[in-house]
Amino acid sequence: xxxxxxxxxxxxxxxxxxxxGMVSGLLGSFAVLRQQSLLGDTLAxxxxxxxxxxxxxxxxxxxxxxxxxxxxxAVIAALFVQVVTRYSRIKMDAGLGAALSVSFAVGVVLxxxxxxxxSASQGGLDSFLFGQAAATRPSDLxxxxxxxxxxxxxxxxxxxxxxxVTFDPLFAGSxxxxxxxxxxxxxxxxxxAVVVGLQMVGVVLMTAMVIAxxxxxxxxxxxxxxxxxxxxxxxxxxxVVGVLLSAGVAHLATGPVVVLVASALVALSLLLAPGRGVxxxxxxxxxxxxxxxxxxxxxxxxxxxxxxxxxYYPVExxxxxxxxxxxxxxxxxRLQARGFVVPASHMRQxxxxxxxxxxxxxxxxxxxxRMDWNQAxx
Amino acid sequence: xxxxxxxxMAMILLTGALVATSGALLGTFLVLQRQSMLSDAISHxxxxxxxxxxxxxxxxxxxxxIAGAAxxxxxxxxxxxxxxxxRRVKRDAAIGxxxxxxxxxxxxxxxxxxxxxxxxxxxxxxxxxGFVWLDTMPLAGLEIPQAxxxxxxxxxxxxxxxxxxxxELKLASFDWQLAAALxxxxxxxxxxxxxxxxxxxxxxxxxxxxxxxIAFVIVPPATAYLxxxxxxxxxxxxxxxxxxxxxxxxxxxxxxxxxxxxxxxxMTGVFLVLAFVLSPRYGVLGHWLNRRVKYSG
Numbered sequence: 001x002x003x004x005x006x007x008x009x010x011x012x013x014x015x016x017x018x019x020x021g022m023v024s025g026l027l028g029s030f031a032v033l034r035q036q037s038l039l040g041d042t043l044a045x046x047x048x049x050x051x052x053x054x055x056x057x058x059x060x061x062x063x064x065x066x067x068x069x070x071x072x073x074a075v076i077a078a079l080f081v082q083v084v085t086r087y088s089r090i091k092m093d094a095g096l097g098a099a100l101s102v103s104f105a106v107g108v109v110l111x112x113x114x115x116x117x118x119s120a121s122q123g124g125l126d127s128f129l130f131g132q133a134a135a136t137r138p139s140d141l142x143x144x145x146x147x148x149x150x151x152x153x154x155x156x157x158x159x160x161x162x163x164x165v166t167f168d169p170l171f172a173g174s175x176x177x178x179x180x181x182x183x184x185x186x187x188x189x190x191x192x193a194v195v196v197g198l199q200m201v202g203v204v205l206m207t208a209m210v211i212a213x214x215x216x217x218x219x220x221x222x223x224x225x226x227x228x229x230x231x232x233x234x235x236x237x238x239x240v241v242g243v244l245l246s247a248g249v250a251h252l253a254t255g256p257v258v259v260l261v262a263s264a265l266v267a268l269s270l271l272l273a274p275g276r277g278v279x280x281x282x283x284x285x286x287x288x289x290x291x292x293x294x295x296x297x298x299x300x301x302x303x304x305x306x307x308x309x310x311x312y313y314p315v316e317x318x319x320x321x322x323x324x325x326x327x328x329x330x331x332x333x334r335l336q337a338r339g340f341v342v343p344a345s346h347m348r349q350x351x352x353x354x355x356x357x358x359x360x361x362x363x364x365x366x367x368x369x370r371m372d373w374n375q376a377x378x
Numbered sequence: 379x380x381x382x383x384x385x386x387m388a389m390i391l392l393t394g395a396l397v398a399t400s401g402a403l404l405g406t407f408l409v410l411q412r413q414s415m416l417s418d419a420i421s422h423x424x425x426x427x428x429x430x431x432x433x434x435x436x437x438x439x440x441x442x443x444i445a446g447a448a449x450x451x452x453x454x455x456x457x458x459x460x461x462x463x464x465r466r467v468k469r470d471a472a473i474g475x476x477x478x479x480x481x482x483x484x485x486x487x488x489x490x491x492x493x494x495x496x497x498x499x500x501x502x503x504x505x506x507x508g509f510v511w512l513d514t515m516p517l518a519g520l521e522i523p524q525a526x527x528x529x530x531x532x533x534x535x536x537x538x539x540x541x542x543x544x545x546e547l548k549l550a551s552f553d554w555q556l557a558a559a560l561x562x563x564x565x566x567x568x569x570x571x572x573x574x575x576x577x578x579x580x581x582x583x584x585x586x587x588x589x590x591x592i593a594f595v596i597v598p599p600a601t602a603y604l605x606x607x608x609x610x611x612x613x614x615x616x617x618x619x620x621x622x623x624x625x626x627x628x629x630x631x632x633x634x635x636x637x638x639x640x641x642x643x644x645m646t647g648v649f650l651v652l653a654f655v656l657s658p659r660y661g662v663l664g665h666w667l668n669r670r671v672k673y674s675g
Contacts, residue, residue: 037471038415045589087662088654094600097414101593102647108590108640109631116635204422208478211471219466253489256482263479270466278464 009134010247013200016136017243017258019144020197020209021235023151025217027193028210029231030186032218033166038093039078039187040210042100043194044203046077048107051198052114063140067195074191077103079184104203131202133243133254140199147196151189155228162186163224201255212262213238219273238262293331295367296324298340301356302364311361314344314353335360380520389511389523391628394642396529397582398620401594402602403536404575406613409599410551415470416572417595419458419477420451421579421588426484427451428580433491444577451576452569454480507585507639528581536574540613543567548609586639593643594620597650604653604660619649 031040047070054069055061081095090098155162164172165182173179190210197206217230242258271279300320305313320328332354335341340360344353356364382388408414427450431443454477461472510525517527540547549557550564557564575595582591602615627642634641655663 032468032471035468035470037468037474041415041418041474084654087665088604089660090600090603090654091409091412093412093414094409094596094603097418097592097596098600098647098650100418101589101596102644102650104589105593105640105643105647108587109634109636109644112637112640113634204481205478207474208482211474212478215467215471215475253485256485256489259478259482260486263475263482266475270461270464276466278466 007247010243012138012141013133013136013247013254014240014243015141016133016144016200017239017254018236019141019148020200021213021237021239022232023144023148023193023196023235024206024209025213025231025233025235026151026155026228027186027190028235029214029217029224029228030162030166031190031210032214033224033227034186036187036190037211038096038207039081040190040194041207042077042081042096042103043074043187043191044198044206045100045107046074046103047071047191047195047198048203049073049103049110050195052107052110055114056110063143063199067143070195070198071188071191073103074194075188078187078191131198131200131205131253131255133200133246133258136200144196147192151192154185154189158182158185166224201258205255205259208259208262209235209238212259212266216262216265216269219269219276234262234265238265290334294335294338297328297331297335298356298360298364299367299371301341301354302361302368305356305361311358312344312355314355316350317352317354320354383514383520383522383526384511386511387628389526390507390638391624393507393510393523393525393529393585394624394628394638395621396526396533397586397591398594398598398624398642399617400529400533400536400578401582401591402598402616402620403533403540403613404571404578405595405599406602406609406616407540407547407551407571408575409596409603410609411568413568413572414596414600415473416455416458417575417579418592419473420454420572420576421583421592423454423477423480423484424450424576424580424583424588426480426487427453427576428583429484429487433487444580447576447580448573450480451579452573454576455569455572507642510585513584525581525585529585532578532581536578539570539574543570547571551609586643590639590643593646594623597643597646598623601646601650601653604650604657607659620646623649 028040031037050069050071050073051066052069053073054066057069058065077099081092081099084090084098085092085095161172161177161182164177165179165186169179169183172182193210194206197209201209213234214227214231216234217227221227221230238258238261242261243254245261246252246254246257269277271277274280297320300323301315304315305311317329317332320332332341336343336354340357340363341354342357344355405414405417408417424447427446428443430450431437431446435442437443457476457480458469458472461467461475462469467475507525510523513524514521515524515527516522546557546562546564546567549560549562550567554564557567579588579591582588582594586594598619599612599616601619602612605615606612623645624642626648627645628638630645631638631641653661655661658664
């Protein structure tokens, strides 16, 4: 796969994917933490009319005009959502959905207008809808690089303010920060990231590029600076792996592969991240259930032995089964391995019996003491 | 009758009105339950269902496609709830993680196995209502456009669902806990609602495309929400706004020679802005005037 890197197109696309991963991981982190993940979705759809307007103004597929147009309409859509949700009873979800679908509809109208009217060829406008990584030109890289650098510089300069607005906007407002200005700035920057990614992965998949790397990163770390850094790394990894995979296999579109790699990273992180991983909490739950079963069993056997005034009183397993309502042989076998119970014979025609050992009695007494303590605390 | 069915304009308007009606009936409850973005998620991820059903059966439309779409929609919602229930991811992020992944998988399958068939992601996302009258099927001795047939069925099913489960849907929208406590199965209602949304989306994608369908699901109910407090009236107003958008959109699109579906969907936005400004009780203008009267009086 590495010899692919010698290919000039693949080089360009890979570099583009690196830049896209960095900028979307960086700005997406703030969107996800501020619970505005779907804002990226709305912004991406709302960029479409801007792409068309930029094209109509420039007359050709001039990236600068197209991106400027996309940025403007995306920000307008975001402001629309802000105004409608603040000044009417319409909730965030309906505001986002309305802005998304209506601006996309306007985009479709403009797209068909261009197809029917513009004299110049509309070559490559569709690529903004579905993304066409292979169409990335070396000149586009300068633009993407500039946007990435600008976003990084802005975040570095305003780090403290952005952090405060993200985690505690009320407090930020109370110490005199311009919360509205900062929020609009963040939204505009997310729009910028979305716009940069449009022609690589397309409108729909750009949504995932803003959300997936930060969500994956969040599982591993809990400090903002670590999260932002890791999210950028995750974005770069999904970009590069996705580009190389799609270049290695014929007929694979780049955008979807990049998004699937990012989704796989999220799945892995959700399952395996130390501390937060779902797999670990399942394992812990399972272990606890197992240990509770064993402790209960020890206490039951201990009390039965006390009641019968015979420390080695043999208890029939089928009786334990019906007492617990589940099969208990696996619990008993594990206790046997720990040296707390031994199989005992009682009468020949009856089923298997078990009795506590001395160690088992000790353990059960300790367990009872712990239970007393716990009750005393309550 | 056949003359009516052969008239392109009548068929386009009829299809548009049916899409608007079926979308508004379901959308009203989605907007009230604050789940509008799920319709966006579903309408993207059904691309996956459409491709999988096509690969398995080579059916491009019909009952198998509709069943596949319903399953994909329910799968999308189920996966989203599952991711959100791990409590590691907020619900909005969960939506944004699940549907792009399914969409990407659908596009890739299309890429790999079905490069030269009619269902490219273009058609699914955009659609073109202008051509619905070309694709007809014989029914009861008449040649009826397929889109009209399927949209009529979808509209009737949605209407039947809303009428039959009105009480359940109403309570689930306003007081989920009470609905659950009374045994009105709000979760079942939720999944039925989203299953029907997927079915309607797949029936509508030929006509207006999946993304524009969202406009008819979310925007007219949101507009109606600004105009009334009664659920029954909100349903009626949402349907009216949707149908009015298609009626206003069509001549405009023809005059400008642009996408008809796109113009119809754009018109829903115009109605929303009008309601936002002018609504007697919840409009911005009304609020402003009220405040002026209060302070000057």
